[in-house]
Amino acid sequence: MKVIIVSGSPKSEGLSCSCVEAARTGVLEAGAECEVIKLHNYKLSRCAVCDDGWGICQKEHKCAFGIDGFSAIQDKLSGAEALVLVSPVYWGDITEDMKAFFDRYRRCEATLAEKGGIAGKSVLIIAAPGGSGNGLISCLEQMDRLCSHLRAKVFDFVGVNRRNREYKLEAITRAAFAMVKYISST
Numbered sequence: 001m002k003v004i005i006v007s008g009s010p011k012s013e014g015l016s017c018s019c020v021e022a023a024r025t026g027v028l029e030a031g032a033e034c035e036v037i038k039l040h041n042y043k044l045s046r047c048a049v050c051d052d053g054w055g056i057c058q059k060e061h062k063c064a065f066g067i068d069g070f071s072a073i074q075d076k077l078s079g080a081e082a083l084v085l086v087s088p089v090y091w092g093d094i095t096e097d098m099k100a101f102f103d104r105y106r107r108c109e110a111t112l113a114e115k116g117g118i119a120g121k122s123v124l125i126i127a128a129p130g131g132s133g134n135g136l137i138s139c140l141e142q143m144d145r146l147c148s149h150l151r152a153k154v155f156d157f158v159g160v161n162r163r164n165r166e167y168k169l170e171a172i173t174r175a176a177f178a179m180v181k182y183i184s185s186t
């Protein structure tokens, strides 16, 4: 079984990166294969909103500008059995990198409904706010909505901040472990 962790963080260390590592540990401990996709490394462009609102994404389920790495990631997600989404909270939302990717991804895949690349697959959703902690819920909600559009199944939500990181990072490892075991048993 392969689990892909999609990280929206532009950073190479910090709270969100610790969340990624905690999830990776749980996936590996449960015996699954794990790949981390750091979206920031791809320099993905935002959706070009082709033509009068829909481009080839609607009928061909691919992006006309997929050469920037989008199509490669789209294929990788299709090949995974489950996902972990990790985003720091930016303005009460997912990061610009994560939004750039999923705005395009959802156009390509949501139109496939139950045949979409991650339709029916389990997703563990993680958001990490900063000092204020404001915007955690709206960030989690954005990822929940993505899953709903993509017909994926939310396995769990975890919000983690600097004050609760010790036990929440442990919870992330346990959630990732439990997700793999759950999928194996069904």
Ligand SMILES: Cc1cc2nc3c(=O)[nH]c(=O)nc-3n(C[C@H](O)[C@H](O)[C@H](O)COP(=O)(O)O)c2cc1C
Residues within 6 Å of the ligand: 009, 011, 013, 014, 015, 016, 017, 088, 089, 090, 091, 092, 093, 128, 129, 130, 131, 132, 133, 134, 135, 136
């Ligand atoms: C542009 C930007 C917007 C942010 N907006 C919020 C916010 O709305 N609420 C919040 O609690 N933290 C906010 N933060 C702080 C990040 O969520 C913070 O970096 C968080 O602790 C994630 O940790 P990491 O950056 O170490 O991964 C923001 C940070 C940036 C760069």
